[in-house]
Amino acid sequence: MATLEKAVVKGLAEDKGLYMPESIKPLPKEFFDNIDKMSFQEIAYTVADAFFGEDVDAESLKKIVYDTLAFDCPVVPVTDNIYTLELFHGPTLAFKDVGARFMARLLQYFLKKNGNDKGNVNVLVATSGDTGSAVANGFLGVEGIHVYVLYPKGKVSPIQECQFTTLGKNITAIEVDGVFDDCQALVKNAFMDAELNAHMKLTSANSINVARFLPQSFYYFNAYARMKALGKADELVMCVPSGNFGNICSALFGHQMGLPIKRFVAANNANDIFYNYLQTGEYHPQPSKATLANAMDVGDPSNFARIYDLYKGDHKAITSLISGATYKDEQIRQTMRECYAETGYVLDPHGACGYQALKDLLQPGEVGVFCETAHPAKFKEKVDDILGTDIEIPQRLQDFMKGTKQSIAMSKDFADFKAFLMAE
Numbered sequence: 331m332a333t334l335e336k337a338v339v340k341g342l343a344e345d346k347g348l349y350m351p352e353s354i355k356p357l358p359k360e361f362f363d364n365i366d367k368m369s370f371q372e373i374a375y376t377v378a379d380a381f382f383g384e385d386v387d388a389e390s391l392k393k394i395v396y397d398t399l400a401f402d403c404p405v406v407p408v409t410d411n412i413y414t415l416e417l418f419h420g421p422t423l424a425f426k427d428v429g430a431r432f433m434a435r436l437l438q439y440f441l442k443k444n445g446n447d448k449g450n451v452n453v454l455v456a457t458s459g460d461t462g463s464a465v466a467n468g469f470l471g472v473e474g475i476h477v478y479v480l481y482p483k484g485k486v487s488p489i490q491e492c493q494f495t496t497l498g499k500n501i502t503a504i505e506v507d508g509v510f511d512d513c514q515a516l517v518k519n520a521f522m523d524a525e526l527n528a529h530m531k532l533t534s535a536n537s538i539n540v541a542r543f544l545p546q547s548f549y550y551f552n553a554y555a556r557m558k559a560l561g562k563a564d565e566l567v568m569c570v571p572s573g574n575f576g577n578i579c580s581a582l583f584g585h586q587m588g589l590p591i592k593r594f595v596a597a598n599n600a601n602d603i604f605y606n607y608l609q610t611g612e613y614h615p616q617p618s619k620a621t622l623a624n625a626m627d628v629g630d631p632s633n634f635a636r637i638y639d640l641y642k643g644d645h646k647a648i649t650s651l652i653s654g655a656t657y658k659d660e661q662i663r664q665t666m667r668e669c670y671a672e673t674g675y676v677l678d679p680h681g682a683c684g685y686q687a688l689k690d691l692l693q694p695g696e697v698g699v700f701c702e703t704a705h706p707a708k709f710k711e712k713v714d715d716i717l718g719t720d721i722e723i724p725q726r727l728q729d730f731m732k733g734t735k736q737s738i739a740m741s742k743d744f745a746d747f748k749a750f751l752m753a754e
């Protein structure tokens with residue numbers, strides 16, 4: 331057993347397992363009865379209090395939540411019975427903004443509480459694009475914490491790259507001469523290296539960290555609230571485009587706390603490991619396959635262990651609550667075109683998996699909400715190519731593109747990376 335503080339500061343348990351909350355507090359019926367009259371921030375604070383209230387004083391927690399959620403998370407109708415929950419209105423237009431910002435604030439709170447506000451915590455994060463920008467922006471300017479973003483040279487889109495290489499301050503971008511797996515291996519090796527850990531305090535900001543994935547549950551309470559206000563929440567199906575399964579896992583925690591969602595759908599691209607688990611009861615990790623929806627290219631989802639644990643490994647319990655769907659690139663393209671032609675809504679390739687899964691799996695009487703996990707402009711070239719559009723790049727993204735790129739070149743050899751960190 332560990333304190334919340336330890337779970338947040340360390341990221342991974344000593345046995346290399348994932349931290350889980352010891353118990354999950356159900357929220358009272360009155361909360362759900364009145365939720366449709368509450369704002370996103372009010373709802374999120376109530377949920378955060380149930381998760382973190384014993385470890386963080388009320389005033390500080392409220393500040394952390396309100397500071398994290400300074401943007402909206404609207405539900406938008408796409409068809410009669412399919413709605414989308416737009417998770418991309420944060421600072422880097424990614425749903426990961428919420429977890430990254432919340433984790434940065436919580437870590438800072440614990441440092442201050444220990445009189446360590448000069449701090450000396452170093453966050454290492456490997457990215458294939460989206461995680462790096464959300465984490466870098468979430469931690470930007472947070473005193474006492476330095477962030478190292480490792481990314482593969484030439485494998486990240488220019489829009490993504492500028493979101494973490496132009497920031498300066500406490501953010502260092504490291505351009506690795508290799509692929510994403512090399513970046514991840516460097517980070518993993520750093521966590522295991524005794525000499526390096528004696529030299530500096532290291533932590534991870536991947537979705538294995540409880541402070542990064544739990545706050546994502548706020549989105550699902552908000553989705554329920556907004557659908558209830560429309561009188562459409564009685565048979566609600568929530569569909570989550572999934573990669574590492576952190577996002578859907580946070581929704582399942584919400585369900586355990588009493589959130590009245592009827593059932594869930596995990597939508598996947600061609601990486602169909604979870605889909606196959608649902609069909610067969612067997613979990614076989616695979617090397618990841620590159621697809622159009624690249625933030626979901628995961629062959630061994632790290633949060634699968636949490637879902638398994640949540641339902642005590644009971645395959646029947648899992649399949650009665652969660653269904654799966656898997657789509658190849660050709661289907662993703664076709665879905666994007668059909669949705670655009672029929673409804674005018676521009677899906678990004680990740681959201682397209684979610685929309686199609688609801689089209690395929692909704693039963694009569696049910697209403698579905700799928701997460702739009704990325705703003706289509708983040709994948710502008712692909713989206714324009716598929717739809718024949720010229721979508722506008724939001725001002726916030728354009729602003730990043732004006733900055734000057736600064737990064738440190740690194741080989742994929744751990745000895746080089748270690749020597750660099752030892753000299754920091």
Ligand SMILES: *Cc1c(COP(=O)(O)O)cnc(C)c1O
Pocket residue numbers: 424425426460461537571572573574575576577578625626680703704
């Ligand atoms: C990270 C990400 C996902 C997958 O989320 P998980 O929590 O890893 O399942 C889906 N879509 C986009 C755009 C992402 O950035």
